[in-house]
Amino acid sequence: MQGYILNINKVKDEDLIVTILTTTSLLTLYRFYGARHSNINIGYKIDFESVSSAKSTISMLRNVLHLGDSWMNEPRRFFVWQQFIKLLFKHLRDVEKLDSFYFELLNEIKQKFAKQNPIRVAVESYVQLLSYEGRLHDDFVCLICEELVTSELVITRSFLPAHKGCIFGEIVDKAKIEELFLNSSTINLDDDEVDKLWKILQEGF
Ligand SMILES: [Zn+2]
Structure with a gap:
């Protein structure tokens, strides 16, 4: 097995x-x-x-x-991989039976890590996971006030959207986040923006 x-x-x-x-x-x-x-x-x-x-x-x-x-001999890649795995463990630890989604997701990530920026792969894969679990808030309704976020978007733990005025956090470009949520792709995000999302991701799934 x-x-x-x-x-x-x-x-x-x-x-x-x-x-x-x-x-x-x-x-x-x-x-x-x-x-x-x-x-x-x-x-x-x-x-x-x-x-x-x-x-x-x-x-x-x-x-x-x-x-x-x-690639597992490359400390940087292996570190990001282990961080992602540890977060996944915390998320799944109380479950016994699972759908094959999680195993297949790790298979995909493992292949992508050989060639792509591991931080980008981690962020994109996490969006896939949220989407699969029905937790991706691509309606951009604010976590706090439940009004639509049209500008000054802040992304919090579990990539939940909120207004800058409603919660502490850095403003992110809404159009770029929409693109990320729609296509699970970070292609329009620069490295700093991806790093910010990686930090939020590390707060927990
Ligand atoms: Zn709000």
Whole structure:
């Protein structure tokens, strides 16, 4: 089976509790410490086996093979990737059954990271996620006063729109954000604008 490691918790000694996103579920597996084990890290895509045991309610993580990409050796790209994965974990942590959307989204991001600016890919992918979950507020109704935002748009956590006068935050270009929400594309945003959105994204999904 294949999956993405979303989280790792150390338990007694060197044993680990590992949370893995597969196509349809979020698995929590146990890995005993052992010198023969391959190294694992948050964000790795792995091929693995889940082995149930009569002694424990939690299944064992076995036969791990890291399905790496060369870009994962680039610290900057890998850092952005791990940030995105950690946010995704917080967002999905209480879910067991999942639609394949999340697994497929990570597959897409993993491919794009090889060639594209990782910050742009992260922002665009997050818009796709909001749209999929029906949380993309592309009607531009203000989060606070519930009136339409026509100018002086501010984007807050979860990319929620608001008026500059209603909430603290920096003004963003509404036409550009409309384009982003419509096409999941940052093509019309400059690097500073994308960086601002990345900062907002890191407040949480
Ligand atoms: Zn308002």
